[in-house]
Structure formats: C-alpha cells, structure tokens
Amino acid sequence: MESKDVEPNLYDRNCGSRQVLDRIGDRWSVLVVLTLADGVKRYSELAQRIDGVSQKMLTQTLRGLERDGLVSRTVHATVPPRVDYALTDLGRTLLPLLSSLQAWATGHLAEVEAARTQYDTRP
Amino acid sequence: MESKDVEPNLYDRNCGSRQVLDRIGDRWSVLVVLTLADGVKRYSELAQRIDGVSQKMLTQTLRGLERDGLVSRTVHATVPPRVDYALTDLGRTLLPLLSSLQAWATGHLAEVEAARTQYDTRP
DNA sequence: CGGGATCCCGTAGGATACTG
DNA sequence: CAGTATCCTACGGGATCCCG
Numbered sequence: 001m002e003s004k005d006v007e008p009n010l011y012d013r014n015c016g017s018r019q020v021l022d023r024i025g026d027r028w029s030v031l032v033v034l035t036l037a038d039g040v041k042r043y044s045e046l047a048q049r050i051d052g053v054s055q056k057m058l059t060q061t062l063r064g065l066e067r068d069g070l071v072s073r074t075v076h077a078t079v080p081p082r083v084d085y086a087l088t089d090l091g092r093t094l095l096p097l098l099s100s101l102q103a104w105a106t107g108h109l110a111e112v113e114a115a116r117t118q119y120d121t122r123p
Numbered sequence: 124m125e126s127k128d129v130e131p132n133l134y135d136r137n138c139g140s141r142q143v144l145d146r147i148g149d150r151w152s153v154l155v156v157l158t159l160a161d162g163v164k165r166y167s168e169l170a171q172r173i174d175g176v177s178q179k180m181l182t183q184t185l186r187g188l189e190r191d192g193l194v195s196r197t198v199h200a201t202v203p204p205r206v207d208y209a210l211t212d213l214g215r216t217l218l219p220l221l222s223s224l225q226a227w228a229t230g231h232l233a234e235v236e237a238a239r240t241q242y243d244t245r246p
Numbered sequence: 247c248g249g250g251a252t253c254c255c256g257t258a259g260g261a262t263a264c265t266g
Numbered sequence: 267c268a269g270t271a272t273c274c275t276a277c278g279g280g281a282t283c284c285c286g
Contacts, residue, residue: 008229011154013175020228020235025148031134043268052136054260059269069238080267081266090234097223104220105143106131111213112143115192166248177280182249203247204286 023068024094028053028061033070033091034098040086070094146191147217151176151184156214157221159194163209193217 008017023029031050035041041049047058062085065071070091076082087095131140146152154173158164164172170181185208188194193214199205210218 016232017228067242068235105140109139112191119190
C-alpha cells in the first residue's frame, strides 16, 4: 500500500503524529490539561495546583498547548492583570484519554512499585 | 479497600503516581510499548523499527520498562546472543490506552497543525 | 549481537531579578 | 498578577569503543 494517503507512521521521526505524541507525552502538558478539566483557571491557580512546576515551564507549557489549539488564553485588561486559561473543544477531546492515563497510573501504582523493589533487590 | 486510601494525588511531586505518569509520558517508552504490541521483538528489531532512537536511549528505556514490570527481558544463551523483549501482563493493560493516544495523535493531527500555523501567523 | 562504559555537547529547565 | 529576560547548571542523549 503506497497511496498518498500515507497512513501516519508514528515511528517515523519526521511524521507529525510523533510531534503530537511528544506534546501529549510532555510531563507538564498532561498535568495542565488535567487541571483544566474542571473549568477555567488562572495562571496562579495552575502554578499553585501543579506541584513542582517552575513558572518558566508553566508558561512554556501553556504556550505550547495554546499553539497546538488545546488551550485558550484570555487576557483581561484589568488592574491587576488577569489571565484565564481553559480547554478548547479540541483539548476537551483529549480529556478522556488523559483521565484514563491518570486512572491507570494510580490504579497500577502498587504493581509498579512492587515490580521496582523486586527489580532492585535481586542478584 | 482499606483506610490507607490517601487518594493518590497526581499533582504532588512526591506521589508515586506521578512517577508512573512520567514513565508513561516518556518519549520512547510509548513507542517501545506500542512496538511490542504485536508480539515479541528482539533488540535489533526495536532499534530498527523506532526511528531516531539511539541504542543508549533504547537500552535505557527498556531497562526502565523492565524495572517497572511492563516489559520482560529474556536472554538466550546462544552464539550470537539473542535477547527477546515482550510485554508483561501489566504492560498489556496499558496497551489500549496507548493505542487510543496513538489514534488521537493521528486523528487530530490536521487540527493541531492548523492551529499551529494559525498561531504562528498572527500579530 | 546486545549492550556496558566513556566522553562530550546541547539544551531543558531551575532560580532570580525585572517589567507592564 | 502574569509574565519576560538572564544566567547557569544538570542531565538527556548522541557517538565511539569494547567486551561477553
């Protein structure tokens, strides 16, 4: 099969789908999107909620998500300034997947940790 | 079900669930697991299939997945040596999620790229 | 063939200070 | 408050050599 309908190959480093996957796979992106799951959040709320993220990384992550059309950014011309972030429709389509991921992570945490200790304590 | 249910907080950097998520979110881990979806693979097969991965990263990724109990590693004492990698039962439970992720990436690729160009070409 | 060990570089990413 | 700008370090990750 070699039509122009290239059937996106995730394993090809030049394929766009891989870049999309990279974004999804990003540490902070996942956490940001999940945080925005329950509605609009301000910059400071995000920073507060997501433990360990530096403002540089948070800003960078938000820009990336905004660029990819997953998150919308709304600036209110007030004093003090206020910026709201929310999921776009596209971003919302990603939500079920990330929730599943979250569920898997918490649900299988015990097994993973067990595997780790077993791996670490062996000949 | 027990009283110890601290309800794993993904947003706490010290919570194990976040480390699990980090592993899943890893660039190469996802691709390796997906590659192993259709059965046992040798080291060289993986290296060949996954474009752009260095052997160092491949080895490192495989070790990580093995440690977390997602992938099994079988060494055959032959000459030349032969090492087989396969998903464990635990690893297989992750498969549907990653497939969904893959589907999302390819399915929404166009929208994401559109959003990008729009973002890049604006005041 | 499947990696372990080294060397080395680029950059991701943290801390801090400054601005609109 | 919500960033940008700067500096600086750690580490991701590539290339190379070598061994079981």
